[in-house]
Amino acid sequence: MLDGISEGDPARIARALRGLPEGKRRALAPELLRHARGLSGDYYRESVVHVALLGTATLKEIRRLGGWSASMVNAEYGLAVLLDRRPDWLQEYAEWRLTADRFESPWPLVRGLVRAGAIERPGPPYLSALIAEGRAEGSGGRAARLVADDPALLDRELWDLLVADTGPESLRAADVSNEWTKGAGFNTVIAECAADGRMPRERVLDALLDGLANDMIAYRAPWHTKLWKALAPTRVELAARADRLRVLLGAAADPIVAFAVEQITHAQVPVAADDLAPALAASSKKTVRGALKLLDDESLNATIALGHPDAAIQGAVLDRLERTTLDDRAREALLQHLDLLAATQRPRAEALLGLELKAAAPKVCVDVGDIPPAIQAALNFGGPLPPAPIAGEPVLGEPIAPIATVEELAEALRTYHDAFPQEERKLDAILRFCGTREPFEGPLAPLVEKLREVATSGAMISTSGAAASWLTGRAPVLRPDHSARARRIAAVGARAARGEAGPLLGLPTHVGAWIDPRVLVERVVASGSGVDEVEFTQALLRLAPDGRAEALAIAVGVPGDVGTVLRCALGGEPVEDEGMAATAARAAAGLTPFLIDVAHRAEMPRPDSRLQVRLAEPLAPFGGGPLGDLLTAVSSRDRSDYADPDTFPARRELPAAAVLANIGRGLQDEAAPFGTGALLRRLLPPWEPIAPLSLRVAVLALGSREPVDHLLAVDLLIAAIDDGRVDALPPDDVGLLKPNRLAVSLTRIAESGPLRRVVVRELLDASIHLVPARFGPLLVLFDELCAQTGTGPRTSRDHLATLGHKAAKALVKRGGEPAEQEAQLAFAARVRRARRWSDA
Known part of the structure; x- marks a missing residue:
């Protein structure tokens, strides 16, 4: 028996087992089971040993080896052995094979048992296995070959596909797979059988209707209706x-x-x-x-x-x-x-x-007596909303708590994939606790083996790598082409290896990646002379506007170049040198303009190529460091996913420009690898003033095919309009969006409240002339909003008069100016924003 396994000869195994009494079969099982457990991953011998186990072991023993291993059995000789042995667990075995994890299909063996009359048909999992078996193979369809090789399928199984529950596999999904590989699926096979009489046409038509009536879900129904229409x-x-x-x-x-x-x-x-x-x-x-x-x-x-x-x-x-x-x-x-x-x-x-x-118009009464005149002036009460950022407006919201204990760090290190800023919280904790290796004998002890493996692999520039450096004393090795982020992690690892405890300067103190300036001064003082330039640069770029004057007064005593650069970032005397930290300090202090040109090129055939985004300044002064990496990502269309909104939160228009340059893919009908969904929430944090380019990204996202993009954009814009951060949506890019898709998103915004309805109406009035074709859905929405608000079009009236659409004609006939309540609603939202400022 073992020789047959070693030689990979299932026929020899089947011959040796034929007619063997059950007692002798069971006597062979222990040695075969031990052998099977040592063959994990050896496909050829594992497929043979399972033939032997089907003739000797119990179902319980076979199941202990797992469905993945059991599925590798040679189906032809496994079937022969089972039919010779006929154990009383055949039905249970077949149902387990159909539902367990598997490497190879259970269909040939289970189908053989059914054809031999050894078991009853198992039900939906059996049909699922048939559908999976009929998926396309190479350039041809396997379904047609299944029917040709096993005509008995025409007696029942193909009819069951039409009327019965097919379990987790769907005929529609299988046929989609067949279409990709140009193979014929069951839809084509059954149509051919109905045409040549192998399946009576009248019965097929009845069966299709019975299947549709059998509580079928919406996704699966088109397979049946497609076949019905093919039968005409x-x-x-x-x-x-x-x-x-x-x-x-x-x-x-x-x-x-x-x-x-x-x-x-x-x-x-x-x-x-x-x-x-x-x-x-x-x-x-x-x-x-x-x-x-x-x-x-x-x-x-x-x-x-x-x-x-x-x-x-x-x-x-x-x-x-x-x-x-x-x-x-x-x-x-x-x-x-x-x-x-x-x-x-x-x-x-x-x-x-x-x-x-x-309809009763909403009445709004607003008292601004408690709003300081300076804030009223900054937010331009009585006029258009100034673009963000507005000098002095607070941004600090919910605090971010550092990891407080080694036990919490141990739990965090067990997780590999974290949303920002969890990774930085772990790096900060590693730094603060690395003064001793005692935690590796306590809460971190379960991680020692894994961290030693990380150190051995050389993958040290990671959160786990920094912890491995702390454990082993081995510092990571940097290459010249490593990014600023990698250099920050490596610096943590190097300090951890040396046991130099202290805070991570760039760890955000609040959501949105902001650092309270007063906290940064405290961190710099606590770090003494051990300030890493890359880490210091990142910390400066995350400085919040809140409390800078107070922080500047505290920073007067910080010595050396670090103190000079820190005070520059906080609004003190500017520094002149071109180092990465000094450059970041001038940028954080608002001394560096970042001019971004956005242009449309109408001659380009696709939306993604029509949007041209360019950073006007030369990149040379910003080479290296977090700011240099950010600007390089902004300027390179192929690296927009590296334009991290959390690098420089005060200037989120920089990563917004990178997203803007690549969002065209999401406006088409293919997947959008650089879609806005992953970045949009980070570009528009709650309560934070919204940069103009970030707002343009949000409008473009309204027309994205990706639900995560357009649904999130709708939610964020509703909130931003309500709290006074947005009083108008930019019309610049509306002409690039698919009108029917944009209309759905704008409808959701308009339905959420009277002020949002006004904002959407004004956007359509300002942009409908930019829509080159298929503008019907937007015209219908525009007409509806004008009817709801009792107004007529203003800026677009002449253009609408040139259109033949029914809604355009209705709009031209509409009159009326915006009601006074609309201005009151917008003013109330502005006041809500001002009160948050004054309460900060």
């Missing part, structure tokens, strides 16, 4: 299945309801009005329109569609109601939907009901 049923065939199609009108999944409406329309069969209620309440506009046509002139049920958010759908229902005489029930239904109607449609409904209800 005639009107006679549709009419014969009218009852089945009517059942689908009540399905939970919208795609199935849409399919039913479409097919019933083609069949031209009558439908009871009550049966159409789910279709009239569907989210798909096409489905609702189809259901309305099937209703004929019935009006009561038509009012269900008034709950649809699309104004055009509501208008179609009102068109119907205006052609009929409303009975009491229809009037009551219309009245119940009145508050759901778009502002553009509500007057028509009120006219039908003989009503005229004016």
Whole structure:
């Protein structure tokens, strides 16, 4: 037996086991199990040893080796051994193999057991295995070969795919995989079988409808509807299945309801009005329109569609109601939907009901007596909001607590991937506790082995590497091309190796990567002469504006060049040298302008290439250090993901420029490797003044295909408008966005409150002329917002007059100036921002 395993000969194993009594089989099991445990990772011999175990071991013993190992069994000879032995656990074994983790497919062996009548069909996992087995292989489809090699699948399994729960594997996902590799999936195979008579066409049509009626989820339904349309049923065939199609009108999944409406329309069969209620309440506009046509002139049920958010759908229902005489029930239904109607449609409904209800305008009373005149002037009360940053406005919000104990550090070091600033909290703790190696005999003892492995591997420029330096006394080795971030980590490792305890100068004290200036002065004093230049540079770039005057007074006694540079950053005497710390100090003090040019190149074919972003200043004075790395990343389109917003929080427009240059990918229909989602929240921290370029990034993100981008942008802009950080959205880049995608995001913002509605309306008024094509969704939204606020377009009226769209014509007819309440709402938001400033 062992010779057969060593030689990798499963046939020899099967022959040796054939007809062997159960007692002798069990006597062989212990030695075979010991052998199997020593073969982990040896695929060829492991596949053979499992043939032997199927003929000798118990199911419990086999399962202990794990599903991954057991799946490697040679299926042909494993099946032969099982059919010869016929243990009483065959059914349980098959069901376990179908659901356990695996390296090789369980289908051939389990299918063999089913065909031999040794087990009952296991259910959904069995069908999942069949679907997985039918995925494309190379350039051809495996599904067709499965049916050709095993025609008995046509007797039941392929029918079960049409009507039964298929478990975790879906036919749709499998066929998508087949399309990528140009292979034929089960959809094509079944269509061919229906065409050549191997599967009766009429039965296939019935089975497809039964499958759709079987509580199918929305994602899986298109596989069935695609096959149905490939079979192209005639009107006679549709009419014969009218009852089945009517059942689908009540399905939970919208795609199935849409399919039913479409097919019933083609069949031209009558439908009871009550049966159409789910279709009239569907989210798909096409489905609702189809259901309305099937209703004929019935009006009561038509009012269900008034709950649809699309104004055009509501208008179609009102068109119907205006052609009929409303009975009491229809009037009551219309009245119940009145508050759901778009502002553009509500007057028509009120006219039908003989009503005229004016919406009450929000009243806002604002008292600014407690706002200091200097803050009122800085925030330009009575005028447009000045661009951020505004001198003196506080930014410090929620504090960031350092890691307080070695026990907390031990827990933190067990985690590899951390959001900012957790990594820096760990580096700070390593520095503060590294004066002794005693913690490695206490709370850090469980990490010793892992940290020694890190030291041996040479991967020392990491958080774990810094801890390994502390443990071993071995400092990391830097290369000349290492980034400033790597140099900071290496400096921590070198200090930890020497046991030089002290704080990490650049550790943020507050969210947003800010450092309280008074705390930095304390850290510098505590560090004495052991101030690392790269770390000091990073700390200076994170200085918050809050408390700088007080910190400058404390820093008077800090000696040497470090003190001179520190005082420069805090607003003291400027320094002239070109070192990285001195350069950062001048930048932190606001003495260095960073001019960023953003231009559109209309001749370029794609949005990502039309946006040209350039840093105007030469980079030479900023070479090296965190500031140099940041500016290099800003200037290089290929490295925008390295433009860290937490390097220089006072000038977040620098990383915003890098994101702006690359965001075009997210505006297309492919994945966006440099999308805004990973950076947007860090570009717009809560309560922090928003730089103009960061705001442009947020507007561009509204049109991104990535949900993490546009949903986060919506949430952040809603909050920023509410607390007075934003009173207008920049229109510059609206022409680069897909109008239908942008309209959805802007609608979410507008629906969140009256002030946000005004901001969106003004954005559309200022930018609709920039949208080159397919502007319908934005025009419809613009018309709706003007109707809600009782205003007409101002800057865009002449352009709208040149458009033939129905909403454009309606907009041209609208008049009215913005109500006084709009200015009051915006002023109240500005006051909220001012009160936070004055309370700081």
